Amino acid sequence: MPELISGEAFSALFREFDSSAWRWEAQGTYNQPDEVEPWQRWRDGVPVLQDLDWLRPWLDEIQAATESGKVFQRVRMLTEPLTEYLRWQMEVTPANLAAGEEIWLLTQAAASRLGLPEHDFWIFDRMKVAVLHYGAQGLIGAEIVTEPATVARYEQWRKIACVEAVSYEDFVKT
Known part of the structure; x- marks a missing residue:
């Protein structure tokens, strides 16, 4: 297993980049x-956009940035059909957009046809990649990659x- 960062070291990536996080x-x-x-709560019928306290720190960070x-x-790659989680996220997305984030969608079939990876990652300033590693309880941490040829692949x-x-x-709209 590669060396992973998590917690404050991972959070700092979102404050320390200069121009772009993708x-x-x-x-x-x-x-x-x-x-x-x-x-x-969403499953229980609570409208997502009336229940954003849990997401507020992230939205505030995006807005400030x-x-x-x-x-x-x-x-975001979309499964076909959408998982329950992705249906929920589609309802959360307007809050991210309102905070200033730009979000595009790509079907799983298109991602596969295009040879896109099955793992998540962030690219910061087109110079640093954080390859995300997940376990049963969510994000374990991020492997930081700065080697130019590998960053170029990402x-x-x-x-x-x-x-x-x-x-x-x-x-x-469609």
């Missing part, structure tokens, strides 16, 4: 402990995903 999100379900209760000129973007995947993905707004 994520490839490829899992149909994430078992994040902080999402268990809000996801259950984007207001200072930084860019937060992600492409950058290529980013470019491919961005060309093929559809904006959240366009997706929900």
Whole structure:
């Protein structure tokens, strides 16, 4: 297992980048402990956008960063059919957009056809990659990659995903 960072060291990545943070999100379900209760409330019929206290610190961080000129973007791979988790996330997405994050969507079939990876990662300033490692209880940590050839491979995947993905707004119109 490679060396992983987590906790404050991982959180610091989102405060220390200079201009751009981009994520490839490829899992149909994430078992994040902080999402268990809000996801259950959604299952119980509580409207997502009226129940965002659990997400507020992240939304505030995105808003502060984007207001200072930084860019937060992600492409989310969608399973076919959508998992229950992804249906919930699709309802959460407008809050991320309102905070300034840009979110695009790509079907699992398209991701597979394009040779995109099955693991999640963040690219910071096109110079540092955080490869995310998950376990049964959610995120274990991130492997930090700065070796130029490896970062270039991740950058290529980013470019491919961005060309093929559809904006959240366009997706929900169809």
